[in-house]
Amino acid sequence: MAAPAHSSYVCIFVVTLFMFISASSHAVAAVTSAAILVTVDQSGNGDYEKIQDAIDAVPSDNKEVIFILVKAGIYKEKIVVPANKPFITISGSKANGTIITWNESGEIFESPTFTVLASDFVARYLTIQNTFGPGAKAVALRVSGDRAAFFGCRISSYQDTLLDDTGRHYYKSCYIEGAVDFIFGNAASLFENCHLHSLSEGDAAITAQRRQSPSEDTGFTFLGCKITGVRSAVLGRPWGAYSRVVFALTYMSNVILPQGWDDWGDESKQSTVFYREYKCYGPGANVRKRVEWSGKLADNEAQFFLTKNMIGGKSWIRSTPTRFKKASIRHA
Structure with missing residues (x-):
């Protein structure tokens, strides 16, 4: 099927995204009414054919919202959003149609398909994958910037899929897949309505x-x-001695083993970790055989974890722009 005309495509896309954000149970505080629109299209009908080229064209110390709209396709790229380029949004129209893929193993800071170092970053409707498979660390997504948000994305690898490194992050309606420690790091992050x-x-x-x-x-x-x-797993283990993980109002299939948690072979961490569950349900949510050093949250304790307050998200998670202006940042 032929792609719709550019203006119609953008209009439909913006309306769809606006409806998605409006469905949130919390009003978004950081409202952005306009953004610079940049298009990436492998067929040559956009401003750029590669995502990284569009990022590279953003000025250093950027202060305007840059909305990079990526047309459907499989983009075999290793992406880096530099620390000096904040306020970038990268968006597809459907996650399973806009795929960013790489195949690399190695150290966790070197192997990622997609690395975010900048603050105030947003990703929407993208698949980000590392196809290396079992046998080594192979990160799909590294997030090391502050105030980063991901909506409707698919993030997949096998070992160490998502390096949720540092900063405050928000993941909404994302699919995250992996086998070993596949969500790891020391960020302050809220995962809402995500499928693990x-x-x-x-x-x-x-x-x-x-x-x-x-x-x-x-x-x-x-x-x-x-x-x-596919078979069985535990909810978490402590990479740091004071590891903190909370599962609230979450469906757990029978993939979750009865003990629920693991101390990574270090009993000293049992007294310092904070592993809690709150009103979870499903066959894997039965807490009767959980390790004694995990626990359940009381209603008053849970309130802090049931809103965006933990990440201060109401002050920085920005809405979808309602107006666009064309870019003037093309390469010569």
């Missing part, structure tokens, strides 16, 4: 959170999520 799919064949952990002292305001909260898998 474990490829573990035994007792590998879904999370490996790295909070290293009680003074750090970091941790992962999974709110209203769904957990499925």
